[in-house]
Every structure is written in structure tokens, then in C-alpha cells.
Amino acid sequence: MSQLPPTITLTIDGRTVSVPKGTTVYNAARRSGIEIPIFCYHDRMPPLGACRMCLVKVEKMPKLQTSCTLEATDGMTVFTTTPEVKAGQEAILEFLLINHPLDCPICDKGGECPLQDQAYQYGPGRSRFVETKRDFAKPVSLGRVLVLDRERCILCWRCVRFGELIAGDDALKGFERGFHSEVNTPFTLPVKSKFIGNTIAICPVGALTAKTYRFAARPWDNQPVASVCTLCGVGCALEFDVRDGAITRTRARESPAVNDIWLCDLGFFGHTYVHHQDRLRTPLIRRGGGLGEATWDEALDVVARRLRAAAPGRVAMLGGTRLANEDAYVAGRFFRSVVGTNHLDHRTDAPPGGASLLAPWGMTSSLADMNDADVIVLVGCDITEEYPVIWLRMKRALDRGAAMIAVTPKGLEIDRFIAHHLVHRYGSGAQVVRALLEAMSGAPNGAGETGGVLRDAITAAGARLARAARPQILIGRGALDAPDGAEIYGLLRELAARLHTSVNVMRGKGNAFGAALAGLLPDAGPGGRPLAEVRHDLESLWGAAPSDAAGWNAPEIIEAAGQGRLDVLYVAGADPGTDAPDRTRWTEARGRLPFLVVQDAFLTQTAQMADVVLPALVAPEKDGTVCNIEGRVQRLRAAVPGPGESRADWGIFAALAERMGKVIAYSGWEEIFDEMRSLIPGLEIDARVPRQGSRIQDPGSRIQEARPVDGADTDFPLILVLGDVLFDRGAMTSRSTAIADLAGEPWALFHPEDAARCGIGEGDATVVRSRRGSVAVRAKLSPAVLPGQVFLPRGFDAAPANALVDLTEPLTRVRVTALAPVAGGAEGRKEGGGPL
Amino acid sequence: MTTLRVRIRQSLAILKGLAVTFRYLFRPPVTVRYPEVKRAAVQPRFKGRHWLTLYADGMERCVGCELCVIVCPSQAIYVRAAENTPEHQVSKGERYATDFQINELRCIFCGFCEEACPTGAIVLGREYELASFSRDAMIYTKPMLTEPYPGASGRDPQREV
Ligand code: SF4
Ligand code: SF4
Ligand code: SF4
Ligand code: SF4
Ligand code: FES
Numbered sequence: 001m002s003q004l005p006p007t008i009t010l011t012i013d014g015r016t017v018s019v020p021k022g023t024t025v026y027n028a029a030r031r032s033g034i035e036i037p038i039f040c041y042h043d044r045m046p047p048l049g050a051c052r053m054c055l056v057k058v059e060k061m062p063k064l065q066t067s068c069t070l071e072a073t074d075g076m077t078v079f080t081t082t083p084e085v086k087a088g089q090e091a092i093l094e095f096l097l098i099n100h101p102l103d104c105p106i107c108d109k110g111g112e113c114p115l116q117d118q119a120y121q122y123g124p125g126r127s128r129f130v131e132t133k134r135d136f137a138k139p140v141s142l143g144r145v146l147v148l149d150r151e152r153c154i155l156c157w158r159c160v161r162f163g164e165l166i167a168g169d170d171a172l173k174g175f176e177r178g179f180h181s182e183v184n185t186p187f188t189l190p191v192k193s194k195f196i197g198n199t200i201a202i203c204p205v206g207a208l209t210a211k212t213y214r215f216a217a218r219p220w221d222n223q224p225v226a227s228v229c230t231l232c233g234v235g236c237a238l239e240f241d242v243r244d245g246a247i248t249r250t251r252a253r254e255s256p257a258v259n260d261i262w263l264c265d266l267g268f269f270g271h272t273y274v275h276h277q278d279r280l281r282t283p284l285i286r287r288g289g290g291l292g293e294a295t296w297d298e299a300l301d302v303v304a305r306r307l308r309a310a311a312p313g314r315v316a317m318l319g320g321t322r323l324a325n326e327d328a329y330v331a332g333r334f335f336r337s338v339v340g341t342n343h344l345d346h347r348t349d350a351p352p353g354g355a356s357l358l359a360p361w362g363m364t365s366s367l368a369d370m371n372d373a374d375v376i377v378l379v380g381c382d383i384t385e386e387y388p389v390i391w392l393r394m395k396r397a398l399d400r401g402a403a404m405i406a407v408t409p410k411g412l413e414i415d416r417f418i419a420h421h422l423v424h425r426y427g428s429g430a431q432v433v434r435a436l437l438e439a440m441s442g443a444p445n446g447a448g449e450t451g452g453v454l455r456d457a458i459t460a461a462g463a464r465l466a467r468a469a470r471p472q473i474l475i476g477r478g479a480l481d482a483p484d485g486a487e488i489y490g491l492l493r494e495l496a497a498r499l500h501t502s503v504n505v506m507r508g509k510g511n512a513f514g515a516a517l518a519g520l521l522p523d524a525g526p527g528g529r530p531l532a533e534v535r536h537d538l539e540s541l542w543g544a545a546p547s548d549a550a551g552w553n554a555p556e557i558i559e560a561a562g563q564g565r566l567d568v569l570y571v572a573g574a575d576p577g578t579d580a581p582d583r584t585r586w587t588e589a590r591g592r593l594p595f596l597v598v599q600d601a602f603l604t605q606t607a608q609m610a611d612v613v614l615p616a617l618v619a620p621e622k623d624g625t626v627c628n629i630e631g632r633v634q635r636l637r638a639a640v641p642g643p644g645e646s647r648a649d650w651g652i653f654a655a656l657a658e659r660m661g662k663v664i665a666y667s668g669w670e671e672i673f674d675e676m677r678s679l680i681p682g683l684e685i686d687a688r689v690p691r692q693g694s695r696i697q698d699p700g701s702r703i704q705e706a707r708p709v710d711g712a713d714t715d716f717p718l719i720l721v722l723g724d725v726l727f728d729r730g731a732m733t734s735r736s737t738a739i740a741d742l743a744g745e746p747w748a749l750f751h752p753e754d755a756a757r758c759g760i761g762e763g764d765a766t767v768v769r770s771r772r773g774s775v776a777v778r779a780k781l782s783p784a785v786l787p788g789q790v791f792l793p794r795g796f797d798a799a800p801a802n803a804l805v806d807l808t809e810p811l812t813r814v815r816v817t818a819l820a821p822v823a824g825g826a827e828g829r830k831e832g833g834g835p836l
Numbered sequence: 837m838t839t840l841r842v843r844i845r846q847s848l849a850i851l852k853g854l855a856v857t858f859r860y861l862f863r864p865p866v867t868v869r870y871p872e873v874k875r876a877a878v879q880p881r882f883k884g885r886h887w888l889t890l891y892a893d894g895m896e897r898c899v900g901c902e903l904c905v906i907v908c909p910s911q912a913i914y915v916r917a918a919e920n921t922p923e924h925q926v927s928k929g930e931r932y933a934t935d936f937q938i939n940e941l942r943c944i945f946c947g948f949c950e951e952a953c954p955t956g957a958i959v960l961g962r963e964y965e966l967a968s969f970s971r972d973a974m975i976y977t978k979p980m981l982t983e984p985y986p987g988a989s990g991r992d993p994q995r996e997v
Binding site: 103 | 899900901902903905906917918919929930931954955
């Protein structure tokens with residue numbers, strides 16, 4: 001039986017307040033609606049007592065007390081408005097303003113500044129300080145997005161403590177003493193963090209401001225629109241501030257179940273692509289060699305004609321992660337009932353036969369469950385790069401004593417928080433997980449190593465795992481798409497069964513969950529219901545029934561196109577040219593494809609090869625709903641109108657249906673959502689729906705042994721490890737300039753030993769070459785990758801990782817050559833240096 | 837009888853009133869024949885068309901703070917700020933107004949903007965001939981509002997408003 005914490009009763013300003021023992025006076029007052037001004041205290045962090053703004057008078061205590069640090073005790077009598085308190089508050093504010101420049105007219109915080117507001121409400125209105133104020137050079141640039149004004153800083157340490165306590169990245173630190181104290185980055189290098197936007201949000205003054213928002217608007221110019229971030233799968237609640245039809249900035253919206261009050265920097269600074277000049281404004285049709293502007297009528301006519309002419313089984317559709325739930329649902333309806341094909345899949349980036357196609361994408365635990373975990377098993381998932389805000393929850397669990405066991409083919413940025421980090425050779429993940437399971441059941445401690453990991457480490461991790469009470473198991477793309485991915489997934493399911501939990505499949509960006517939910521899967525209709533089961537309902541709603549036979553999945557669609565078995569491929573909100581695991585295979589498929597339609601916001605790699613391109617809206621321009629990785633349905637609100645003639649995705653499908661002689665008519669997203677609700681039980685805004693997707697009846701039987709990894713290859717001695725990173729340069733991110741700058745040039749990570757062997761230094765221009773192709777990247781050296789392996793991030797259009805991959809090989813082997821600059825300019829570069 | 841007395845009193849009252857009329861008929865008029873004739877000067881605190889004033893060195897006083905925007909009761913002002921750079925230093929400090937518009941049709945010439953301005957950048961001048969043939973022409977842009985040379989507005993930005 002859980003015991004209620006004992007309650008204590010105190011009096012604040014004559015009001016009797018009962019609070020649990022351990023509550024601070026400040027929180028007790030706030031709970032009873034009594035306001036006490038604060039600066040340094042932040043309710044997501046423990047009290048510090050640095051600013052002394054929160055002074056109160058406590059009976060029988062000789063001096064004023066800081067209420068944020070003072071624990072309330074039984075029978076305490078507190079006053080917050082006596083003349084003594086008032087004098088204290090005035091003195092503190094006068095003191096804080098001694099060195100404050102009070103340059104509100106040119107300060108970005110003006111109009112929403114706690115210091116302004118509190119100086120107004122509690123301040124003396126006059127200063128006795130006539131001497132010269134402290135003078136710092138300003139503004140100081142701290143990297144691509146952050147600007148510091150040291151004169152305005154009131155040294156509350158919120159930003160520093162955010163990095164220490166919440167993000168764990170120690171991005172900002174305090175330097176010097178007393179009068180000279182200042183906040184800065186270690187070694188005054190550009191700030192290194194994925195969460196620095198949050199420090200701007202919690203800084204109570206205009207000391208930390210965003211470069212991207214510099215002087216763009218005053219709070220009263222901004223119209224806030226509550227919506228959701230769709231840039232990764234976490235689906236953080238946010239607010240777009242809109243001025244003159246353009247988004248000026250993004251702010252986190254409090255959502256206790258999802259992002260609490262935080263966002264990552266991709267969410268903060270990654271939405272400027274919306275207004276980029278490269279947005280598609282009119283439909284494009286390929287005439288002669290190039291794509292030329294066309295009217296909607298022309299473009300829709302061409303597409304409808306080709307769709308009508310093709311046999312239904314020779315039409316396929318790819319994509320969905322960039323669509324809202326309603327768009328995806330109407331897309332499913334259009335292709336299943338009007339075109340008559342079941343070849344639909346949103347998993348464009350899944351390799352054939354891999355675990356990504358077997359596992360249902362999404363989490364079974366809620367994000368909030370992460371806070372309470374006592375053991376977190378993270379397999380093949382770089383959480384800060386892929387689902388950054390989930391890390392903040394994991395960090396909370398770790399702070400409370402949870403242990404993290406990570407099995408990854410590369411070191412992670414959060415290494416120092418991982419109790420048992422098993423960094424293994426790529427392709428040996430299954431061996432390590434198997435050894436971990438054995439160690440968990442107390443198998444004798446073998447000597448030596450497994451997959452590059454010391455047995456001792458595995459044994460220790462297994463022992464911790466055996467004691468897990470509230471475990472969370474997560475598998476990511478790094479494991480699912482590995483050659484032994486299916487085996488890893490099967491083993492983790494076994495582990496989950498033993499621990500009475502389930503495996504969270506950390507897969508899918510944007511609205512991948514919603515695309516599956518809405519039915520963009522070859523073998524399942526809306527709600528993940530098998531086609532045979534859902535057929536009757538669909539027939540009565542849509543007037544036409546899809547066939548029961550499962551369609552092709554994404555790799556099969558690309559394969560079919562390559563074999564000339566497709567007449568029309570329709571790509572909506574996806575970029576297989578960049579995302580498909582094997583670019584060569586995709587390019588060949590495109591070559592044999594008679595007709596390719598791409599519906600997107602930019603001329604992506606795929607759209608450049610299309611026959612017809614239809615301009616679509618992006619998430620901040622849409623009304624509707626999206627799902628995040630835990631299946632929470634959230635409301636998307638249009639903040640700005642789309643550019644030119646771009647249209648909502650579902651509207652495009654409805655218009656096409658009309659041209660094909662069928663009716664798909666909805667008055668708006670609400671009607672579509674209502675129809676979806678009639679098909680999908682439990683579909684409600686802000687509620688979670690269970691994950692969908694191909695189900696594995698018997699995981700054991702479907703799991704193939706990993707293909708034997710052939711021996712070393714002297715021509716291509718390094719093994720390529722691919723991974724997603726938060727800041728990349730894809731179709732959207734390269735057009736959000738801050739993100740493109742944070743991402744920098746395409747890069748690859750080498751182990752210092754490998755680099756030394758072929759004379760590569762940090763920052764050198766190099767070429768990574770496989771038998772399939774090559775990419776030019778800057779070298780970064782780090783022991784985070786194991787010797788003999790290279791880490792190459794996906795998502796850089798200029799260095800497409802999938803150009804190196806040959807899906808017929810289990811592992812991609814590469815060699816690296818340095819690009820030696822030749823005197824005579826950049827053009828005169830040639831490959832130099834010996835092959836590695 | 838009483839009626840007759842009342843009538844006489846009323847007639848006299850009319851004559852008395854007309855006497856005033858006739859007296860003024862032969863005096864010089866107080867009005868002027870605008871626009872042929874114009875007044876020499878307006879009152880010192882007259883509120884006419886806006887100017888954005890310059891420092892003596894030609895720098896703009898306005899820092900684009902938007903305080904005038906928020907104080908304006910008729911929402912007549914639009915300001916968009918931007919950052920000064922060493923190559924393009926428009927005002928003193930970090931911030932300047934890259935766009936500044938006032939809709940003189942909306943303005944009620946209350947002078948609040950002058951009062952709110954922390955730098956004395958915006959002043960209400962003496963000019964009152966603001967008529968135009970289109971509404972668009974009544975939206976004064978930044979080049980129209982900015983003084984052609986420091987002091988051209990004829991207003992002292994430091995004065996008590
Ligand atoms: S920069 Fe802001 S948050 Fe950081 S210590 Fe200074 S005032 Fe506090
Ligand atoms: S964690 Fe994901 S959803 Fe949240 S702000 Fe960052 S990119 Fe957006
Ligand atoms: S004078 Fe009054 S109404 Fe006119 S612009 Fe200024 S504040 Fe607005
Ligand atoms: S005119 Fe004055 S109040 Fe208006 S934006 Fe410029 S500096 Fe601010
Ligand atoms: S808020 Fe209590 S000391 Fe700062």
C-alpha cells in the first residue's frame with residue numbers, strides 16, 4: 001500500500017494552506033493562488049536560491065527568507081506583502097538593475113520579459129546608482145542560433161542548469177566571479193547542443209536570444225497558432241508565432257504527455273523551410289526534357305488519364321510520412337477504391353526482407369512511461385539524433401537511478417549516462433543481444449569478447465537486466481535495418497516476453513504512425529485491420545471495395561518498377577530517391593517506369609525525375625491531425641497559407657477522383673476524421689491509438705539467420721554504418737538555413753587509427769567509395785566509431801548515403817581517399833593520397 | 837394684451853440679434869481664404885504630419901522598438917525592425933526600423949507615439965496639408981517620413997510633449 005505523504009498546514013498572508021510535507025513555501029503559495037515574484041527558480045529544476053527575488057517574511061525568523069528554497073513546516077506563518085517584504089523586493093530589483101543596461105527598446109525580450117514585468121510591479125521605480133554600469137561587449141554570438149548579451153544577464157543560472165540537469169549536455173557554463181561573472185560556452189566554442197532553444201525560452205531576461213528571431217517581431221505582432229512539430233516522430237506540441245502571414249518563430253507548448261515544456265533545436269529552428277523561395281507553387285509537367293509549369297487542370301488531366309489507362313495492378317503508391325492522417329486516409333481511399341490497387345506503402349526507407357518490414361512501427365509504452373523506467377534497453381537507436389525530446393524523459397529516469405543498457409554499433413553522445421554501453425561491430429548486434437539474454441539468465445561468464453564487446457560488460461549488463469522491475473525496451477533503425485536486424489528484433493521480443501513488457505519500435509519519422517493508421521500499408525486497411533476484415537466497412541463507406549489480396553510493400557514496389565511491372569508510380573510526401581535504401585536500384589526502377597507522379601512541397605531528388613509534380617502544402621499549412629510515435633493523435637492547425645497554387649494533399653486526391661469519374665467529397669478535415677473514427681476504434685484527439693502494421697504471427701519462424709558476413713575485402717577495407725542525425729541537409733532541412741548551418745557540410749566519422757593509416761585529418765575533404773558509388777564528405781575523427789568502420793549520416797542530399805549501398809550485399813564495404821587540394825584553385829582538386 | 841407685449845419683445849430681440857450680425861458684417865473677417873491665403877504659423881504644440889528625425893550625424897533616431905506601434909490607439913503605425921551591421925549602420929545600437937509606415941488616414945493626431953518613443957525619433961510636425969487623391973498615397977512610407985536632413989522637421993526631439 002502506498003502511503004500518502006504527510007500533510008502540513010501553514011498560513012500564508014492569513015490564508016491557511018495545506019500541502020504535502022517537503023513542499024517549498026513558494027510552491028505552497030503558488031498552489032493557493034498567492035503570487036511571489038521569482039527569477040532563478042524554475043519548476044522543472046530543483047531550487048537554487050541565486051536571485052533572492054522570492055523573499056518572504058516568516059514569523060519568528062529574524063530575516064527575510066527566500067521562499068523558493070525554504071521548506072514549509074507545520075504552523076509556519078508567512079507574509080508576502082508586508083512593508084518589510086516590499087522593501088526587500090525593491091532592494092533586490094534595484095540591485096539587479098544596477099548593472100542592467102535597460103535597453104528594452106532594442107531587446108528582443110521586450111514585451112514578454114519577466115524582469116520588465118516584475119520591475120514594474122515590485123520595483124522601486126527609481127535607482128540610486130549613478131555610477132557607470134558594467135560594460136560588456138555585446139552581442140556575443142554563441143554559435144549558429146544563440147546570441148548572448150552579458151550585460152542583460154541576471155545570473156540566475158537557469159540556462160546553465162538546464163544543460164546540466166535536464167539535457168545533460170553542459171552546453172553553457174558560468175565563468176569568472178562576482179562582478180565579472182558571465183555565462184558562456186566551454187572554451188567559448190560555438191554552442192554544442194540539441195536543446196539550446198530551451199535556454200532561450202527559460203532565460204528570464206533578454207540575455208539569451210535567438211538569431212533566427214532577432215528583431216523579427218514584438219510579442220504583440222505575433223498571432224500564436226497551436227500546432228504540432230512533425231519533423232521527427234516525437235510530435236512535440238508547439239506554437240507558431242505568425243506575423244504578416246509568415247512564421248516568425250516557434251515556441252514549445254506545454255504538453256505533459258509528450259514534450260512537457262521542451263522542444264529540440266530542429267523543432268525550434270527547423271520550420272523556416274515553409275517560406276523558402278524554392279517551394280513549389282504550380283504543378284509541373286515534363287515536356288521534352290525538362291519540367292515546365294502547368295495549370296492544375298492540365299496536370300490533373302494528365303495524371304487521371306495515365307491512371308485510367310493503367311491496369312489497377314500496375315499502379316502503386318509510395319509515401320505518407322509527410323502527410324496528415326486525413327491526407328493519408330484519403331490517399332488510401334483513392335488508391336484502393338478509385339484506382340483499385342493495394343500496392344500502398346509508407347515505409348519507403350525499409351530494406352527488403354529486413355526487420356523494418358516485419359515490426360510494427362511505433363511505441364507500445366507511452367512517452368511518459370519513460371520517466372518511470374528503472375532499466376532502459378536501447379538497441380540500435382541513437383535517441384538524441386532520432387527522437388531527441390524522448391532523451392529528456394530518459395534522462396529524468398536515469399537521474400532517479402534507472403540504468404541504461406545500450407547496444408549500438410557506434411558510441412553515442414549520451415555515453416556518459418549509459419551504465420552499460422555495449423558498442424559492437426556492425427552486423428554482430430544479434431550476437432551481443434543473445435549473449436545479453438544468456439547473461440541475464442545467469443549463464444557462465446565466458447571470457448574474451450562477442451561482436452567486439454567484452455564479455456564482462458555483457459555479463460554486468462545482463463545482471464542489471466535480470467533485476468529490472470519496470471524495463472523499457474527500444475529498438476531503432478540502426479538495429480532493424482542491420483543485416484541481423486530480424487534476429488535482433490526476435491531476441492528482443494523474447495526478452496520483452498520474459499520481462500512482461502513489449503518492444504518499442506523506434507521507427508518512422510513525421511507522421512509514419514498516422515500513415516499506417518490511416519491504411520497506407522499493403523496488407524492492412526484503416527486502423528491496421530486486415531483487408532478481408534475491413535473490406536465490408538470500406539465498401540459501405542466508399543462505395544467500392546478494394547480486393548483482399550495484399551499488395552506489394554515498398555521494396556517490392558521498387559523492384560516491380562525495375563522489372564517493368566508498373567505503369568504508374570505515385571509518390572506523395574516521400575522522397576524514395578533519397579530514402580530508398582539502395583539508390584542504384586531506385587534509379588534503375590525509375591528508368592523503367594513509364595510514369596512517375598510526385599506530390600511534394602519541394603523539387604526533391606525524386607521530384608526532379610518525375611513526369612508530373614503536384615505542389616502540396618506542408619504541415620504548418622495544414623488543418624487536421626497527426627500521430628506521434630506513441631500513437632497520440634494531435635491536432636495540426638494551419639498557421640500560414642500555402643504558397644502559390646499549392647493544395648492540401650487530400651484535396652488533390654479528391655480532385656483526381658473527380659476526373660476519374662468517382663466522387664470523393666469532404667467538406668474539410670473534420671469530416672474525414674469523423675469517417676476515420678467510424679473505422680478506427682479509440683481514435684480521438686489527444687488520445688493514444690495502438691500501433692498498426694504488419695503483424696508477425698510467429699516471430700521465431702519468420703526470423704532468418706543473418707546472412708554470413710563474408711571475410712575482409714582488401715580493396716574496400718572499411719564497413720559502412722549508416723545512421724540518422726538530427727541536423728542534416730535534405731529537401732526540407734537544407735532550406736531551413738539555421739539547420740543547414742548546424743548540419744554543416746556532409747561528413748563522415750572515422751576512427752582515429754583508420755584515419756591515421758590513410759593520412760586523413762580532422763576536417764579533411766575525403767571521398768568514401770564503395771563498389772556502387774562514392775560520396776564526398778568532410779572527415780571527422782572520433783573513437784565513437786570502432787576501428788574498421790565508418791559512420792556516414794543519412795539525409796545529406798549532397799552526399800547520399802544510399803548511393804553506396806548495394807542491397808545484394810549484407811554489409812557495405814568502402815574505402816576512403818583524401819582529396820588533396822591542388823595548387824590552382826578548387827576546381828583543380830584531384831584524388832590524392834593512397835587508398836586506405 | 838399680454839400677447840401684444842410678448843410680440844413686441846420678440847421683435848426687439850430679433851433686431852438686437854441682427855444688430856450683432858450687421859456689426860460683424862462690416863468688420864474684417866477672422867477666417868482666411870484657404871488655400872489662396874495661408875496662416876503664418878500654427879500654435880507651438882500643434883500636432884501635424886509625422887517625421888522620423890535624425891541625429892546631427894545623419895543616423896536615424898528610430899531603433900525600431902515598436903513602442904509607438906503598441907501605444908497608437910488607432911493602429912496606424914507599422915514597424916519592422918532589423919539588425920544593424922558595421923557595413924550598414926542605420927541607427928545607433930543593434931536595431932533599426934527597416935520598414936516604417938504610418939497610415940495618416942487612420943491617425944487621429946493624438947501624439948501618443950511621440951510620447952512613447954524612447955529616442956525622440958517620431959515627432960508630429962507642423963504640416964497639416966495632408967490631403968491626397970487616393971488612400972494608398974496616405975500611407976506614408978519610411979522615405980517619406982524620414983527627415984531629408986537633420987532638423988528638417990523643425991521639431992526639437994528632446995522637447996517636452
Ligand atoms: S543568460 Fe539568462 S538564463 Fe542564463 S544565467 Fe543569464 S539571465 Fe539566467
Ligand atoms: S523532438 Fe522531434 S517533434 Fe520534438 S521538436 Fe524536435 S523534431 Fe520536433
Ligand atoms: S498621433 Fe496618435 S493616432 Fe497618430 S500615429 Fe501617433 S499614436 Fe497613432
Ligand atoms: S519611432 Fe520611436 S517608438 Fe517608434 S519604433 Fe522608432 S524608436 Fe520605437
Ligand atoms: S527565485 Fe528564489 S532565490 Fe531566485
